Amino acid sequence: MARILKSSLEGVWLMQTIKMSVPNPCKIEYTVRHKGKGNNDLRVRYGSYYHLLWSQVHDFEVEPGKSKTKSTEEKDDDTGSNDGKQDIRWRLSRAIMTKAIDWELNYTVTRLKDNTDATSECETTLTNEE
Numbered sequence: 001m002a003r004i005l006k007s008s009l010e011g012v013w014l015m016q017t018i019k020m021s022v023p024n025p026c027k028i029e030y031t032v033r034h035k036g037k038g039n040n041d042l043r044v045r046y047g048s049y050y051h052l053l054w055s056q057v058h059d060f061e062v063e064p065g066k067s068k069t070k071s072t073e074e075k076d077d078d079t080g081s082n083d084g085k086q087d088i089r090w091r092l093s094r095a096i097m098t099k100a101i102d103w104e105l106n107y108t109v110t111r112l113k114d115n116t117d118a119t120s121e122c123e124t125t126l127t128n129e130e
Helices: none
Strands: 003-009 015-023 026-034 042-050 053-062 067-074 085-093 101-111 124-129
Touching: 003 015, 003 124, 015 026, 015 101, 026 042, 026 053, 026 085, 042 067, 053 067, 085 101
Parallel strands: none
Antiparallel strands: 003 101, 015 085, 015 124, 026 067, 026 101, 042 053, 042 085
């Protein structure tokens, strides 16, 4: 079942990072909604952790009032651990002089082996960054 995260990029916070570990192999489908107004775009970067480095898979902008949907497959545990999980992250950011941006992330995680929903097994952490 899909999960929805909501937050706001406002004040001194120019970026928020959402980290999550997913079972491998899996498919991740997500939609990012820009709930703000004005002309401030929301930049979205999605990536996976590979042996001390974050690789960037998606990098795009979402205009106010719009949304974009993406999907990707994580097939290997390249984090350097043997837990069978891949670490992933979304980085949502705004430019310095823009207004606050309310955003929403709707995502699902599906195991590729048996096509079962694994979304509820994937806990997220959200951090604010300047």
